[in-house]
Amino acid sequence: MEEIKGAIALIGYGLAAIGPGIGIGIVVGNAIQAMARQPEAATVARTTMFLGIAFTEALALIGFVLFFIA
Amino acid sequence: MILASEECDTAKEIICAPSNVVELFEYKDAVFSIGPLDFTRTVILIFLAMFIVVGALYFAFRKPKIVPGKFGVVMESLVSFVREDVAKGTIGPEGSKYAPYLLAMFLFILVGNLFELTPFINFPLTSRMAIPLMLSVFTYLIFVGVGFSKNGMSYLWGIIWPKSVPVGLRWLVGLIEFVSYFLLRPITLAVRLFANLVAGHLMLTLLLGSGWLFFASVGDIGPRALIGLPWFAFGLLIFVFEFVVAVLQAYIFTLLSAVYIQTSVHPEH
Numbered sequence: 001m002e003e004i005k006g007a008i009a010l011i012g013y014g015l016a017a018i019g020p021g022i023g024i025g026i027v028v029g030n031a032i033q034a035m036a037r038q039p040e041a042a043t044v045a046r047t048t049m050f051l052g053i054a055f056t057e058a059l060a061l062i063g064f065v066l067f068f069i070a
Numbered sequence: 071m072i073l074a075s076e077e078c079d080t081a082k083e084i085i086c087a088p089s090n091v092v093e094l095f096e097y098k099d100a101v102f103s104i105g106p107l108d109f110t111r112t113v114i115l116i117f118l119a120m121f122i123v124v125g126a127l128y129f130a131f132r133k134p135k136i137v138p139g140k141f142g143v144v145m146e147s148l149v150s151f152v153r154e155d156v157a158k159g160t161i162g163p164e165g166s167k168y169a170p171y172l173l174a175m176f177l178f179i180l181v182g183n184l185f186e187l188t189p190f191i192n193f194p195l196t197s198r199m200a201i202p203l204m205l206s207v208f209t210y211l212i213f214v215g216v217g218f219s220k221n222g223m224s225y226l227w228g229i230i231w232p233k234s235v236p237v238g239l240r241w242l243v244g245l246i247e248f249v250s251y252f253l254l255r256p257i258t259l260a261v262r263l264f265a266n267l268v269a270g271h272l273m274l275t276l277l278l279g280s281g282w283l284f285f286a287s288v289g290d291i292g293p294r295a296l297i298g299l300p301w302f303a304f305g306l307l308i309f310v311f312e313f314v315v316a317v318l319q320a321y322i323f324t325l326l327s328a329v330y331i332q333t334s335v336h337p338e339h
Contacts, residue, residue: 047159051329054322058258061265068268 009067016063023056115195119181123174152176152324160328161335168331171212175205176324179263183316186271187309194267194316199260202323206260209327214252217334228337259326266319270312277305 031049035042100108130138130145138146152173157165182195196202217225229251230244284291284298 047155047325050318050322051325054262054326055258058262061262061269062258064265064269065261 013063013067016066017060020056020058020060023059024053027052027056111193112195112198112201115182115185115191115193116201119178119185119195122181123177127177148177149173156321156324156328160325161332164335165328165332168212168328171208172324172328175209175327176320179205179323180317180320183267183320184313186267186274186316187313192274194271196263196319197267197271199264202260202263205263205323206256209259209330210256213327213330213334216331217337220335221337225334225337255330259323259330263319263323266315270308270315273308274305274312277301277308281305 027049031045031052034045038045100110101114102109126145130142135142153166153169156176157169157172159165161168179196182201185191186194186197221228229247231240232243232247235243278301281298281302284295284301288295
């Protein structure tokens with residue numbers, strides 16, 4: 001069998017993207033549910049959704065940066 | 071990235087790190103120098119972004135009118151968005167005190183991000199680690215300073231010895247809170263902006279560049295140059311997506327700065 005080549009940091013980035021992927025799904029899904037249930041509170045829900053995405057996304061982005069500096 | 075990957079031996083290595091990665095974190099040779107000051111491409115773009123922001127604000131509000139022109143309407147809506155929605159909406163009534171800082175931050179990051187999509191510049195200012203790091207250090211100094219000046223030492227004790235948590239767990243929650251307040255907040259604030267823009271820049275370079283590479287080598291490979299077409303189309307799709315990302319990241323940076331300041335102004339909440 002051929003020797004597997006490549007950077008193991010790539011796998012690390014892939015693993016780092018799993019959690020935030022699930023997390024952003026949950027955040028956006030629940031934000032959409034909140035907006036659909038209470039359209040008058042959509043502005044607040046949207047702002048909070050962006051905040052939640054930003055916090056969750058940070059983990060994937062740290063993985064992305066580590067891929068470069070590893 | 072494409073130019074860099076030409077340097078590596080594709081027969082041996084599938085993936086090779088681009089040789090210019092260091093450039094993301096360190097500064098490279100200057101275009102020109104005045105005395106001890108080196109002017110790199112990034113520094114020139116910082117000044118360009120500064121002049122664009124200051125000039126836009128100056129021309130929009132030089133002669134305030136009751137009914138502003140088209141440009142005035144755009145700038146006024148941006149200013150009122152940052153002041154009313156971000157500053158007052160997040161921090162509360164005293165948020166208008168921080169509105170000038172947040173507005174300067176928002177416009178500078180917005181212009182810096184949009185350099186990514188500007189033809190002939192094609193370089194996001196915020197994709198050099200020094201710049202988002204410096205911006206987040208400003209936010210850090212402001213929210214720590216505001217926390218201490220508004221609440222004195224009880225700001226620090228409120229973080230490392232939270233009263234709302236059972237006594238046995240206070241040291242653990244306090245430790246986590248301390249690390250998250252004073253270490254993770256500025257780092258993630260900077261890394262979020264930096265990594266988003268680097269990722270977008272890389273995607274655009276890869277897709278549009280590889281499309282161009284195929285088209286340019288039409289003499290050598292003949293009709294197979296059409297492979298470049300889907301790459302190019304996908305690149306244009308990402309181009310539109312990157313516009314959204316550029317605006318959204320400027321907004322998120324400003325919003326998070328406001329949220330961090332808010333937690334220092336009203337630490338109980």
